[in-house]
Amino acid sequence: MGFAISSALQRRFVIIDAPRRRTIVESAGDELFWRGRHRWVPHLILDAVIGFKISPSREYPLIRDDEIVARRKVVFSSRRNSKRILTGFEFLVNGRLYDETSVDPTVKLGTAEEWTVVSDSDGSHPLHVHVNSFEVLGVPWDAAYRRMHDTIWVPPYSQLKVRMRFKTWKGKTVYHCHVLPHEDSAMIQNFLIS
Numbered sequence: 001m002g003f004a005i006s007s008a009l010q011r012r013f014v015i016i017d018a019p020r021r022r023t024i025v026e027s028a029g030d031e032l033f034w035r036g037r038h039r040w041v042p043h044l045i046l047d048a049v050i051g052f053k054i055s056p057s058r059e060y061p062l063i064r065d066d067e068i069v070a071r072r073k074v075v076f077s078s079r080r081n082s083k084r085i086l087t088g089f090e091f092l093v094n095g096r097l098y099d100e101t102s103v104d105p106t107v108k109l110g111t112a113e114e115w116t117v118v119s120d121s122d123g124s125h126p127l128h129v130h131v132n133s134f135e136v137l138g139v140p141w142d143a144a145y146r147r148m149h150d151t152i153w154v155p156p157y158s159q160l161k162v163r164m165r166f167k168t169w170k171g172k173t174v175y176h177c178h179v180l181p182h183e184d185s186a187m188i189q190n191f192l193i194s
Helices: 046-050 180-184
Strands: 002-006 010-018 021-028 031-035 040-042 068-079 090-093 112-119 127-129 134-139 142-149 158-165 171-177 188-193
Touching: 090 171, 090 180, 171 180
Parallel strands: 068 112
Antiparallel strands: 002 010, 010 021, 021 031, 031 040, 068 090, 112 158, 127 171, 134 142, 134 158, 171 188
């Protein structure tokens, strides 16, 4: 059994995995840390340390096929020789630069969607969605991979599927590439949870 206290950049989990035994685990992005003797020790395979997967209750159970109300495609790409961006590189979502006045798509609170996320460039683009965790359905190196994420790395010229349940928050929010120079060069899009 576990619970999470989270912020945008870090999550702390207290795991009660045996009577009177607690393990504190921290996550910063996809790097996991567990409390060793008097220090934080980096550890990438949390399941082996704790013995079971962390399951924050607001994100589970996993999303079933019959819950999906819409399927969308998100394409991260880039273009050189831009006259609109100072660096000369445009980082795009679905062929568009960020426009703060544009809100697309609109999703409905209480529903779940499946998004196919594509990296259509030679760069890696970690997908990050604000206010919502998502379930990853396979990664290029492991088709059976199925876990909840806050951010997931999409390698060059690859794709993966994610599912989101819009359960708690309403309003305008964003999803974007979590590589800071890409995000700052407009690889970000608004969407609305209504």
